[in-house]
Amino acid sequence: MFDLSEAEIERYSRHIILPELGGAGQQKLKQASVLVVGAGGLGSPALLYLTAAGVGRIGVIEDDVVDLTNLQRQVLHGTSDVGRPKVVSASETMKQLNPHVQIDVYNQRLTKENIFDIIEKYDVIVDGVDNFPTRYLLNDACVMKQKTLVEGGILRFMGLIMSIRGGETACYRCVFEDPPPPGAVPSCAEAGVLGAVAGVVGTMQATEVLKILTGFGQPLYDRLLQFDAEELRFHEVKARRNPKCPVCGEDPSITELIEYEYTCETQTPLADAGGD
Numbered sequence: 392m393f394d395l396s397e398a399e400i401e402r403y404s405r406h407i408i409l410p411e412l413g414g415a416g417q418q419k420l421k422q423a424s425v426l427v428v429g430a431g432g433l434g435s436p437a438l439l440y441l442t443a444a445g446v447g448r449i450g451v452i453e454d455d456v457v458d459l460t461n462l463q464r465q466v467l468h469g470t471s472d473v474g475r476p477k478v479v480s481a482s483e484t485m486k487q488l489n490p491h492v493q494i495d496v497y498n499q500r501l502t503k504e505n506i507f508d509i510i511e512k513y514d515v516i517v518d519g520v521d522n523f524p525t526r527y528l529l530n531d532a533c534v535m536k537q538k539t540l541v542e543g544g545i546l547r548f549m550g551l552i553m554s555i556r557g558g559e560t561a562c563y564r565c566v567f568e569d570p571p572p573p574g575a576v577p578s579c580a581e582a583g584v585l586g587a588v589a590g591v592v593g594t595m596q597a598t599e600v601l602k603i604l605t606g607f608g609q610p611l612y613d614r615l616l617q618f619d620a621e622e623l624r625f626h627e628v629k630a631r632r633n634p635k636c637p638v639c640g641e642d643p644s645i646t647e648l649i650e651y652e653y654t655c656e657t658q659t660p661l662a663d664a665g666g667d
Contacts, residue, residue: 395418399421411607411608425514425600426452428517434465437597441600442494448513449492449494452501457475467480481496503528510538514539515539516541518530518540518541519593524652534638538557541555546584548621550591551618554610554611557639561612565633615627
């Protein structure tokens with residue numbers, strides 16, 4: 392059922408000749424499913440590379456439309472897409488890039504009412520959101536359902552990425568337990584972001600997904616990788632699982648999903664995907 396066609400073997404030939412991946416790894420990608428939450432700054436490069444890599448089924452969920460200010464970093468979309476739903480623009484670009492990939496489109500916001508039904512359909516979840524409520528909601532749901540989540544965030548010239556195996560490794564709340572109070576941090580529009588930083592971090596998220604799905608390399612479990620574009624440096628920080636974490640700890644206080652009030656604010660590089 393998942394055998395590669397001659398056209399696919401030719402398309403993915405540069406993957407297949409890698410001993411660490413090979414034909415077996417490419418078949419694993421074809422069998423796999425990935426959900427990307429957000430089709431903005433991080434979602435754009437992640438979706439492009441996952442589509443090009445031949446992941447068999449890719450879901451994209453986003454309720455926003457393309458704005459002219461997005462085009463400085465959201466490379467899935469073009470000038471003619473301004474005003475159109477991002478999921479529509481994204482799916483068209485993805486289909487043009489690789490017709491062998493099945494694309495699931497969700498033109499809606501992820502909420503506590505729909506999140507379990509959506510994420511349970513996918514092997515790996517990619518966080519490309521731009522707000523705290525959805526980020527914490529996604530982390531908590533993935534922990535509760537033991538889903539693998541690839542986190543990423545950008546702000547100004549900085550980026551962060553980490554991978555989470557729900558219920559087994561450090562989660563987002565192990566590092567940032569609660570969202571900051573409203574007004575405590577600058578807004579997305581005020582902070583700014585270098586567009587190319589989104590490309591770097593989103594591409595690293597796609598790389599993490601490909602490693603997780605095929606089993607080569609060491610994913611960023613229990614590790615935060617920080618990228619500084621000004622200095623062009625990477626810095627790794629250990630992220631230990633917190634036994635007192637309110638969602639994945641030994642005695643969790645959060646046993647039901649929480650939907651915080653929506654604000655367009657950022658806390659740290661890991662908190663903003665530059666989607667807006």
